[in-house]
Amino acid sequence: MADHKTGDQIPAAATDISWEVRNGVTRAADVLEKYLGEIERRDDDVHAFNLVLTDESRARAAEIDDAVAMGRNLGALAGVPVALKDNMCTRGIPTTCSSKILDGWKPPYDATIVTKLAEAGAVIIGKTNLDEFAMGSSTENSAFGATHNPHDLTRVPGGSSGGSAAAVAAGFAPVSLGSDTGGSIRQPAALCGVVGVKPTYGAVSRLGLVAFASSLDQIGPMANSVSDAALLLEAVSSHDPMDSTSIEQGPLEISQQLDWGVAGLRVGRITDLPEGASPDVNERLEVAFDNLRAAGAEIVDVEVPAFTYGLTAYYLIAPAEASSNLARYDGVRFGLRKDAPDTNAMYMATRTEGFGDEVKRRIMLGTYALSAGYYDAYYGRALKVRRRIAADFAKAYEKADILLTPASPTVAFKMGDKTTDPMSMYLCDTYTIPSNLTGDPGMSVPFGTGDSGLPVGVQVLAPALKEDVMFRTAAELERSMS
Numbered sequence: 008m009a010d011h012k013t014g015d016q017i018p019a020a021a022t023d024i025s026w027e028v029r030n031g032v033t034r035a036a037d038v039l040e041k042y043l044g045e046i047e048r049r050d051d052d053v054h055a056f057n058l059v060l061t062d063e064s065r066a067r068a069a070e071i072d073d074a075v076a077m078g079r080n081l082g083a084l085a086g087v088p089v090a091l092k093d094n095m096c097t098r099g100i101p102t103t104c105s106s107k108i109l110d111g112w113k114p115p116y117d118a119t120i121v122t123k124l125a126e127a128g129a130v131i132i133g134k135t136n137l138d139e140f141a142m143g144s145s146t147e148n149s150a151f152g153a154t155h156n157p158h159d160l161t162r163v164p165g166g167s168s169g170g171s172a173a174a175v176a177a178g179f180a181p182v183s184l185g186s187d188t189g190g191s192i193r194q195p196a197a198l199c200g201v202v203g204v205k206p207t208y209g210a211v212s213r214l215g216l217v218a219f220a221s222s223l224d225q226i227g228p229m230a231n232s233v234s235d236a237a238l239l240l241e242a243v244s245s246h247d248p249m250d251s252t253s254i255e256q257g258p259l260e261i262s263q264q265l266d267w268g269v270a271g272l273r274v275g276r277i278t279d280l281p282e283g284a285s286p287d288v289n290e291r292l293e294v295a296f297d298n299l300r301a302a303g304a305e306i307v308d309v310e311v312p313a314f315t316y317g318l319t320a321y322y323l324i325a326p327a328e329a330s331s332n333l334a335r336y337d338g339v340r341f342g343l344r345k346d347a348p349d350t351n352a353m354y355m356a357t358r359t360e361g362f363g364d365e366v367k368r369r370i371m372l373g374t375y376a377l378s379a380g381y382y383d384a385y386y387g388r389a390l391k392v393r394r395r396i397a398a399d400f401a402k403a404y405e406k407a408d409i410l411l412t413p414a415s416p417t418v419a420f421k422m423g424d425k426t427t428d429p430m431s432m433y434l435c436d437t438y439t440i441p442s443n444l445t446g447d448p449g450m451s452v453p454f455g456t457g458d459s460g461l462p463v464g465v466q467v468l469a470p471a472l473k474e475d476v477m478f479r480t481a482a483e484l485e486r487s488m489s
């Protein structure tokens with residue numbers, strides 16, 4: 008059996024950790040201790056985690072090491088610590104969505120991705136902070152306090168998967184899972200300088216992901232490298248008969264193609280992209296186009312006229328679905344309950360106390376958009392815009408295999424900068440939202456730095472189920488930076 012390893016002797020990449028653990032070179036327990044040590048040292052400042060599963064993860068790592076010692080075959084994530092966004096159900100372990108309303112609730116079942124992680128030999132290290140119910144772009148809307156960007160503690164990590172992004176950036180876990188409804192994996196990935204992927208809608212099961220906007224929500228990986236993101240996505244993607252929107256096909260196959268390069272690939276530049284990205288971000292995007300051209304790709308101009316309406320359509324559709332999904336938190340079935348003289352008063356007291364301001368704003372927006380007199384004018388029209396956007400992208404993909412845009416309009420902003428102006432916060436999602444509306448995949452790849460030396464992410468977009476081509480392009484961008 009392996010000698011005890013510590014610190015730098017433990018590989019940083021999930022692909023290497025898994026190989027070494029499976030081959031008895033490194034113990035899962037030693038890998039875990041390294042990450043628990045980092046959490047202990049720095050998470051008081053970063054606050055990436057709502058809950059660190061110290062005992063559970065130690066027991067699990069010991070189990071993995073025993074299995075290796077007995078010569079058992081382990082999966083692709085053997086001994087790899089994974090941080091989970093705290094809106095994914097873990098049986099018997101609190102799942103809060105960073106909301107007071109779920110106070111004390113322990114899910115009676117595991118999300119499908121939790122089962123898949125277990126099958127692959129992963130070690131769940133903790134549950135990460137998020138904007139309450141995944142509504143936000145800064146992780147400041149958490150009932151448990153904000154997460155800080157590990158690159159600069161006075162700045163936000165992005166959101167809503169800010170805890171998962173910060174956990175990877177701070178070295179608290181080699182990989183994590185986030186959820187993306189309008190950009191919540193890709194935007195924080197960009198701001199924290201990690202890779203973040205929103206897969207094709209339906210590629211990863213949503214069973215056990217607490218619903219925000221069900222027609223948009225997707226779980227996806229966050230990692231230090233494109234290859235680690237591919238490894239994790241392959242492990243969690245699958246058809247799930249328990250999720251009626253799950254695509255009927257096996258796991259995505261990506262890893263083998265990562266070094267195929269981009270020769271001959273048509274990479275689209277969207278000429279009518281909504282303005283708003285800052286000069287430092289646009290500069291990096293230009294370098295990305297240049298590097299892909301130098302690697303043999305052809306850069307083509309495309310138009311996506313309806314792109315610009317994405318934000319408006321999203322802020323009707325997402326709140327509409329949220330207002331319906333969040334109706335279940337009534338003080339009877341989950342978590343918090345504020346007693347009152349009659350049932351209606353109890354509902355009202357519970358929801359008044361349990362939900363934060365942004366969640367209440369979304370519920371009001373959504374309820375209004377769905378109300379009898381306004382349904383056609385707002386929700387109905389937003390659905391038409393959604394179809395227009397999908398049609399425009401389909402047309403662009405006749406000319407291009409891949410599209411590149413900024414992931415976030417700016418680098419990480421200061422904490423508190425956007426909290427009093429919701430619209431300025433919503434604008435963070437301008438470039439990420441369209442692929443949630445179409446269901447197509449998108450990912451953010453760290454691509455150098457912009458203002459104040461902070462990370463910039465370039466977004467790679469692809470047609471549905473073309474994750475292989477998207478990852479190949481991302482891998483080329485990554486290589487071109489090294």
Ligand code: GLN
Binds near residue numbers: 141144190436
């Ligand atoms: N920031 C967007 C919102 O607040 C997206 C959130 C998400 O993707 N979960 O709705």
